[in-house]
Amino acid sequence: MLIKTRRYPEPQPSEITDREVYLHRRRFLQGLAASGVAAGLAAPVSLRAGSRSPDVTESKLSSEDKLTPKDDVTSYCNFYEFGTGKDDPARNAHTLTTKPWSVTVDGEVEKPGTYDLEDILKPHTPEERIYRLRCVEGWSMVIPWLGVPLGDLIKRFKPTSRAKYVAFETLYRPSEMPGQTRAILDWPYVEGLRMDEAMNPLTLMAVGLYGEALPNQNGAPLRLVVPWKYGFKSIKSIVKIHLTEKEPPTSWNIAAPNEYGFYANVNPNVDHPRWSQAKERRIGETGLLFFTERRKTEMFNGYGEQVADMYRGMDLSKYF
Secondary structure, eight states, X not given: OOOSOSOOOSOOOOOXXXXXXXXXXXXXXXXXXXHSGGGTSSSOGGGSTTOSSOOOEEOXXXXXXXXXXXXHHHHSOOOGGGOSSTTHHHHHGGGOOOSSOEEXXXXXXXXXXXXXXXXXXXXXXXXEEEEEEEOTTSEEEEEEEEXXXXXXXXXXXXXXXXXXXXXXXXXXXXXXXXXXXXTTSSSSOEEEEEHHHHHSXXXXXXXXXXXXXXXXXXXXXXXXXXXXXXXXXXXXXXXXXXXXXXXXXXXXXXXXXXXXXXXXXXXXXXXXXXXXXXXXXXXXXXXXXXXXXXXXXXXXXXXXXHXXXXXXXXXXXXXX
């Protein structure tokens, strides 16, 4: 896969994140009633209207951090399929059609096929989670995600012993995604995880935020959230999951391999070639982003206890 041009914008850091949940069930149900998730959008059957006790479990790893205002989360986005400006996705993503939606699962699995989104999700218990989002530009957010652990989903398709990586692919539909008509990246957008990363309980396939269905600009109807990694790992509007024995290509590593590695771990001790990663700004704390005090960036986004063992013995300045 070749990048069409070396002229690319700053990283696609839509997300990455920290710890999970604390929106209480009552607030969550109120959000469902207002959002349409309860009507069965991309949510499990148990979340349909009229359910008295939806199977929504709160994560054991909860954050006491203050939530980023929802308006900031849904208006300050990276989704290059709808433009390179932070406000472009919110302005342009209304053109995306998300119903019906299907996902193709293939490669090293015993049960390949193309599945309707609701069929993929309904056997699972969704978990409401809060993650601290980080990106290499130095800003972060705290968001309550609604979704299912990716590992639970992968188990359904019975990966073979040769499955070492999981690759993802975004919808390619230039008629509805105007950014795809420009040579920003080699479309469609692709990403990948090592199998142990994909199976980690923190890795989430998200279908909602703030108790509501995912807005188009945030990756509707299905997107990846990997809490300890930079945002360009958080591929959106997923239509394909491919299990493979070989490390898969990823869009930003193809575009600029000297700047964006496969792993995308949060390592404050390793500078990006064009900026420092040692500190970040939390969006929404004081209004204007550039007047917000910088925070120290945490290794693995503060999730070292849960994920550091996966990288034991690796040179994280080389495998970045």
